[in-house]
Amino acid sequence: MPTPLPVAVPDPAPLPTLPTSAAPSGDGRLLFDVARPDAAGRVTARGLLRALGWTPGLTLHVDVVTGAILITPAAEGAHAVGTREELPLPAAARHLCGIAPGEPVLLAALPRQNRIVAHPSNTIAAVLADLHARILGEPS
Structure with a gap:
């Protein structure tokens, strides 16, 4: 039986670069993330908080x-960024x-205004249903 010829091992293909969870919209005016509130109403939003420079202990004003x-930073805020870089969504606001x-919420950070807006999934579903109806040429 003949000896097999040596075969060159191909170089591994490079892995694709994945986007971060808080990818900029392109112009830096808006960043997004999706989170699910825990039983206490906290959502983890590390990417957004870091992009805004919000650190644990920063006091916040939360309004509907x-x-x-x-959610906005406020010296006299009644809430604060948590030690695990989570945002509080108070029960009354939820x-x-x-x-x-x-239930998922869409978090939108506005770096120029130094704010975060948490949108409930029912709002996002309604907006997308409207958009999809227009794309498909269906009446609203």
Whole structure:
């Protein structure tokens, strides 16, 4: 039996670079992440917090505006960024927006305004249903 010829081992293909969870919209005006509130209403948002420079202990003002939760730094804020880089979504705000524990929320950071807006999934579903109806030429 003949001796097999040596075969060159090919170089491994490079792995693709995955986007970060808080990828900029392209112009730096908006960053997104998706999170699920735990039973206490906290959401982990490390990428967004780091992009804004918000560190654990930063006091925050949390308010409900037009069915979304608006979070802004405030010296006299009643809430704070958690030690594990999580944002508080208070029970009253979650209730007003219809956010249940474990239900996904879309977090949108606005670096120029130094704010985060938490959108409930029902709002995102309604906006996307409208958009898809227009794309498909269906009446709303």
